[in-house]
Amino acid sequence: MRTIKEEEILNAVKKVCIEAAFDLSKDVKEALNNALQAEESEVGKSILRELIENAEIASRERLALCQDTGFAVFFVEIGEQMHIEGSLNKALTEAVRQAYQEEFLRKSIVADPLRRKNTGDNTPCIIHISFVPGDKLTIMFSAKGGGSENMSRVGMLKPADGIDGVKNFIVETARLAGPNPCPPIIVGVGIGGTFEKAAQLAKRAIFRDVGKHNQDPFYADMEKELLVKINNLGIGPQGLGGRMFALAVNIDAFPCHIASLPLAVNIQCHSSRHRVITI
Amino acid sequence: MEKRIKAPLTDEIVLSLHAGDKVIIDGPVLAARDAAHAKLVELLDKKENLPVDLQGQIIYYVGPTPARPGYVIGSAGPTTSSRMDKFAPLLIERGLKGMIGKGFRSQAVKDAIMKYKAVYFAATGGAGALISKRIIKQEIIAYEELGPEALRLMVVENFPVYVVNDAYGEDLYIQGQQKYAR
Numbered sequence: 001m002r003t004i005k006e007e008e009i010l011n012a013v014k015k016v017c018i019e020a021a022f023d024l025s026k027d028v029k030e031a032l033n034n035a036l037q038a039e040e041s042e043v044g045k046s047i048l049r050e051l052i053e054n055a056e057i058a059s060r061e062r063l064a065l066c067q068d069t070g071f072a073v074f075f076v077e078i079g080e081q082m083h084i085e086g087s088l089n090k091a092l093t094e095a096v097r098q099a100y101q102e103e104f105l106r107k108s109i110v111a112d113p114l115r116r117k118n119t120g121d122n123t124p125c126i127i128h129i130s131f132v133p134g135d136k137l138t139i140m141f142s143a144k145g146g147g148s149e150n151m152s153r154v155g156m157l158k159p160a161d162g163i164d165g166v167k168n169f170i171v172e173t174a175r176l177a178g179p180n181p182c183p184p185i186i187v188g189v190g191i192g193g194t195f196e197k198a199a200q201l202a203k204r205a206i207f208r209d210v211g212k213h214n215q216d217p218f219y220a221d222m223e224k225e226l227l228v229k230i231n232n233l234g235i236g237p238q239g240l241g242g243r244m245f246a247l248a249v250n251i252d253a254f255p256c257h258i259a260s261l262p263l264a265v266n267i268q269c270h271s272s273r274h275r276v277i278t279i
Numbered sequence: 280m281e282k283r284i285k286a287p288l289t290d291e292i293v294l295s296l297h298a299g300d301k302v303i304i305d306g307p308v309l310a311a312r313d314a315a316h317a318k319l320v321e322l323l324d325k326k327e328n329l330p331v332d333l334q335g336q337i338i339y340y341v342g343p344t345p346a347r348p349g350y351v352i353g354s355a356g357p358t359t360s361s362r363m364d365k366f367a368p369l370l371i372e373r374g375l376k377g378m379i380g381k382g383f384r385s386q387a388v389k390d391a392i393m394k395y396k397a398v399y400f401a402a403t404g405g406a407g408a409l410i411s412k413r414i415i416k417q418e419i420i421a422y423e424e425l426g427p428e429a430l431r432l433m434v435v436e437n438f439p440v441y442v443v444n445d446a447y448g449e450d451l452y453i454q455g456q457q458k459y460a461r
Contacts, residue, residue, distance in 0.1 A: 015346075041459060043441070050406050064344045064354035067407040104353055106344040106427050116314070118426050147359045147381075147404065179452055180359050180382035181402035190284035232461030238381065238403060240441060241455020271405040
């Protein structure tokens with residue numbers, strides 16, 4: 001049984017929390033450059049140039065890419081042949097607390113949804129855990145912004161609604177979001193499972209690199225088709241009109257009940273701050 | 280068409296602006312988001328004085344990251360405007376002339392913009408590092424306890440925005456999408 005110490009996890013996670021806030025990931029940078037080539041609207045091109053320049057300034061001056069430095073969301077895969085000495089929860093929470101306090105990141109979390117007092121250190125975090133074969137620990141991190149999160153939707157469709165019902169719901173979610181979630185957006189889709197599993201799948205899908213498709217060709221084709229449909233809405237960068245409204249549609253699916261067709265769409269902004277570490 | 284304007288705004292400036300115009304703003308703007316709006320409207324409801332005069336003012340919907348030592352401000356891009364829709368019509372009625380944010384406004388806000396001659400601008404969401412360079416001064420003027428949601432007075436220079444909703448009832452979000460929809 002391999003042992004990993006709490007402190008080792010804390011240090012590694014803190015490092016990526018900081019990096020994600022300032023350094024736009026390679027996949028999104030490439031996607032923005034490709035979008036600039038493909039955009040037809042002059043306003044849209046000018047917005048995309050601003051976003052590319054924003055990433056350069058953020059990285060050079062260690063200024064956050066976006067003032068909404070997000071809710072820290074983790075997907076953790078724990079190898080069944082490893083053991084954590086100490087607390088995983090404490091390692092992740094403490095990493096976020098230290099990163100946000102030391103690096104002048106915004107504290108965006110309130111302790112209660114109705115009484116709304118800021119916790120002051122951007123904790124707690126959202127942590128999804130699963131167990132996998134092997135002796136490695138994989139931690140996926142995203143600093144999830146509120147503006148795009150607010151435009152997400154869950155629908156409990158009927159099996160008879162079928163593929164067309166699913167596609168329509170996804171395109172409609174993007175259309176309703178319009179300029180609000182800071183387009184160009186990334187559309188995370190979860191199909192199947194249960195009510196909460198669909199939402200979790202959609203969230204997990206926005207962690208996937210832009211440009212990487214579902215390994216199942218059926219879903220990979222659906223991702224490509226939906227990306228064209230969503231971009232044909234004409235909403236464009238920042239919703240001011242143009243070709244490039246979305247950079248990617250990422251779909252994840254899961255078995256579901258004979259009576260159900262759960263569907264969730266999680267919208268991510270262009271400032272997709274995501275990292276993966278394996279210890 | 281690119282226009283340069285000076286804040287605070289007059290009716291004459293507001294009426295010269297049209298949906299789709301690129302506008303560069305110089306001068307003082309207030310900065311407030313959800314919690315500060317709720318407090319301002321609460322004071323108005325109780326018929327008490329506001330900590331700031333709204334006449335001709337622009338409010339920028341922003342909750343910046345803390346400034347590093349030696350910096351005026353941290354990352355400071357626009358937040359989603361629709362969360363301020365509940366509060367904006369009353370503030371417009373009381374003299375507010377401009378709002379900077381991102382995303383759709385409600386019909387009530389668009390109606391108030393037309394009735395009282397105001398304007399809604401969009402700044403680039405997610406360009407907070409770049410935008411921070413256009414803010415040359417800032418101070419908290421009320422509600423410091425709200426942290427990122429405090430009410431601030433900023434001075435901006437070369438601050439780039441687009442006119443989305445003008446005093447004539449035009450809407451860039453509708454026009455732009457129609458132009459490129461297939």
